[in-house]
Amino acid sequence: DGGITQSPKYLFRKEGQNVTLSCEQNLNHDAMYWYRQDPGQGLRLIYYSQIVNDFQKGDIAEGYSVSREKKESFPLTVTSAQKNPTAFYLCASSIKINYGYTFGSGTRLTVV
Amino acid sequence: GENVEQHPSTLSVQEGDSAVIKCTYSDSASNYFPWYKQELGKGPQLIIDIRSNVGEKKDQRIAVTLNKTAKHFSLHITETQPEDSAVYFCAAIPAGGTSYGKLTFGQGTILTVHP
Numbered sequence: 001d002g003g004i005t006q007s008p009k010y011l012f013r014k015e016g017q018n019v020t021l022s023c024e025q026n027l028n029h030d031a032m033y034w035y036r037q038d039p040g041q042g043l044r045l046i047y048y049s050q051i052v053n054d055f056q057k058g059d060i061a062e063g064y065s066v067s068r069e070k071k072e073s074f075p076l077t078v079t080s081a082q083k084n085p086t087a088f089y090l091c092a093s094s095i096k097i098n099y100g101y102t103f104g105s106g107t108r109l110t111v112v
Numbered sequence: 113g114e115n116v117e118q119h120p121s122t123l124s125v126q127e128g129d130s131a132v133i134k135c136t137y138s139d140s141a142s143n144y145f146p147w148y149k150q151e152l153g154k155g156p157q158l159i160i161d162i163r164s165n166v167g168e169k170k171d172q173r174i175a176v177t178l179n180k181t182a183k184h185f186s187l188h189i190t191e192t193q194p195e196d197s198a199v200y201f202c203a204a205i206p207a208g209g210t211s212y213g214k215l216t217f218g219q220g221t222i223l224t225v226h227p
Contacts, residue, residue, distance in 0.1 A: 006155075031213070042118075042201065042217040043156075050213070058214070090155050097213030098205055100146050103155035 003027065006091050006104035012112050013078070013085065021076045021107045023091035031097045032074035036060060037088040037106075046089075049074055050097050078109060086111050114139040114206050118218025126226050131192050133221045135202035136184040142204040145185045146215070147176060150199045159200075160187070192225045199223070 004025040013019045025032065031050050035043040045058030049068040063082025068074055074093075078085045088108050092101040115138040125131050137145075143164040148156035162169045162176045162185065169176050173192075178185040189196055202218040 033215075040220075042219045043215075045214060048214060092155075098144065098207065100144070100158055100161055101215060103148075103157070105155045106153070108153075 004091060004093050004102055004104040006089075006107050008107060009105070011107055011109045013109060014112060016080045018077055018079050019109065021078070021089055021091075021109070023074045023076065023104060024072055025074075025093045025102075026072060027093055027095075027102060028071070029093035029095050029102070030071070031094045031099075032068065033092045033094075033101065034058075034064070034066065034074070034076045035090045035092065037090060043090065046076065048097075085109055114142060114204055114214075114216040116202060116204050116216050116218040118202050118221060120221060121219065122222045122224070124224045124226065125192050127192060127194060129192055131187075131189045131196070131223055131225075133187045133200055133202070133223070134184060135186070135204075135218050136182075137204040137216075138183070139204070139206045140180075140183065141207045143207040144205040145176070145178060146203050146205075147174075147187050148201045148203065148217075150201065150220075152198075156201060189223075192223075194225050194227050197223055197225045 007022045033048040034046040047066040049055035065077045090106045091104040094101045118135045146161035149159045150156040173190045175188040199220045203215045
């Protein structure tokens, strides 16, 4: 079945550490996105990529980094520069930009 | 950039009643309006969407209406069931400008359907 897979489901990070969240899709979608969701809030865009080897900052990119070396993969690194990283992170993809998104099941990151 | 406002933030209905959630958007260039349902601990799932060349779309118990002049769109759920309980998000995608192609979400509505 085609879909978008995020791993791990739960992740714990110590202060000062970088962590990488995985996002893989087998939908043959060109565009991929990372959103952050905080309790009781909507989704905020961190980074997006329209095509391999290209990505742009979203609304809250500070403290995060991404890469897009393969069409299927769009990993997100939460760096130690991110002041408040505890949140639910959602990856999504779309056939092309300006089309509907398919979301993964999310990764819940907690700083301990 | 685009700004999407969603109301109400919480909605409680009895099973079998109808539920309506409303959203307004700011960018008149937006041309795609999806609605997502998010259950606890899961990612959002697309339930219905509408493009700006259409005024209404229905899918069984769910319908979406769009008023381009007023820049608002609404989700209508009829004959609600307990399994409809979830958080619902509206969103908009501008057709141009700096926000081109990027979904902007409303703040979400927590819908509770009481048996």
